């Protein structure tokens with residue numbers, strides 16, 4: 439698994455090698471993926487990695503993985519700072535996230551290219567990324583932004599359910615349990631997390647837009663922004679993604 443390999447590399451700090459990705463990729467791609475929670479960006483990232491190679495660096499995945507399991511290795515300095523913040527229930531600061539990416543500068547310049555997912559999330563992070571890439575003599579090929587109507591995203595995310603006992607995940611439309619409201623694995627009660635209630639999703643989407651719109655504008659001015667309507671199914675969205683990446687050659 440490419441992305442798991444990369445997650446582990448991130449946890450091991452600056453010296454670790456990234457996982458080898460598709461060796462037949464025609465060239466190293468340097469892409470940033472943007473888009474609100476629930477737009478299906480992670481699925482697109484997996485498909486891009488499978489077809490075009492490139493290391494998938496998902497800051498969200500890294501945090502989730504690190505919080506669960508440090509893999510028995512000492513976390514890198516920036517990861518240690520990030521984990522401490524998460525343990526206190528705080529957001530990981532801009533500066534720490536930038537530091538985490540900086541620690542992977544070798545990975546950003548490797549022959550396989552990269553796919554950044556979840557970063558940059560703010561205009562300061564976008565500027566910092568340009569600085570990091572300048573130091574390793576690389577530049578972005580494109581910033582791909584996925585968008586979908588708010589109502590559709592709310593519909594997707596608010597269908598999530600989780601088992602109260604074993605935490606198994608379900609979706610009322612896409613992955614329904616055999617018996618409504620009951621976990622297939624343990625029979626536990628399925629609940630909707632507070633985070634997945636429509637009002638909470640709306641708040642999250644608005645917060646995302648407020649910080650991300652300047653990032654979109656930043657890339658638009660540089661001629662790097664590519665926009666993709668992500669309201670279709672994952673395969674048709676990927677057809678658009680593929681067309682855009684192929685045009686960058």
Ligand SMILES: [Zn+2]
Nearest residue numbers: 601604621624
């Ligand atoms: Zn369960």
